[in-house]
Amino acid sequence: MIMIDKQSRIPIYEQLTDGIxxxxxxGCMTSNELIPSVRALSMELSINPNTVQKAYNELERRGITxxxxxxxxxxxxNALNIxxxxxxxxxxxxxxxxxxLKIAGYTQQEIIEKVNSFYGGVSND
Numbered sequence: 001m002i003m004i005d006k007q008s009r010i011p012i013y014e015q016l017t018d019g020i021x022x023x024x025x026x027g028c029m030t031s032n033e034l035i036p037s038v039r040a041l042s043m044e045l046s047i048n049p050n051t052v053q054k055a056y057n058e059l060e061r062r063g064i065t066x067x068x069x070x071x072x073x074x075x076x077x078n079a080l081n082i083x084x085x086x087x088x089x090x091x092x093x094x095x096x097x098x099x100x101l102k103i104a105g106y107t108q109q110e111i112i113e114k115v116n117s118f119y120g121g122v123s124n125d
Contacts, residue, residue, distance in 0.1 A: 004045050012047055016055035021064065021083050024075060031077045035065060062086075 002019035004012055023029040035041075038056060042049040056073060059065040064079045076082070101111050 002041075002045065004047060012051050013055040013058065016041075016045075016047075016052065017058050020055070020059060024064070024079050024083060029075050031075055031079060033075045034072050035075060037072060 002016065002023065004015050004019070006012065008015065020029065020035070029035065035056075036044065038049050038052045042052045045052075056065065060067060060073070063076055063082050065073050066076050067073050098111055101114070102108075106114070
């Protein structure tokens, strides 16, 4: 189930894209599965349909979903691989950032404290 925190500093469309990606990673949504329509999801989550459309456009741009005109939007066959690839890229960025902070003289504890302070601002729905 996708959860939206309207009080979060993270834009709602990003929370929605992250929520759909989590659904795919967990196996709740699978390849070639029809995802809810913009109208249905906006009503279910009580958010603006334009926000849902923006999230769906972003997922489609990244190849995680695809549209079939007149039918709906589906999870792409390679959606899980695309998401895992994105996660790998993020891990590499984190690895580089930790390395750079270490070189700059930060201690391991200071780096952990930095990560913990940032982690509080990340949605974990």
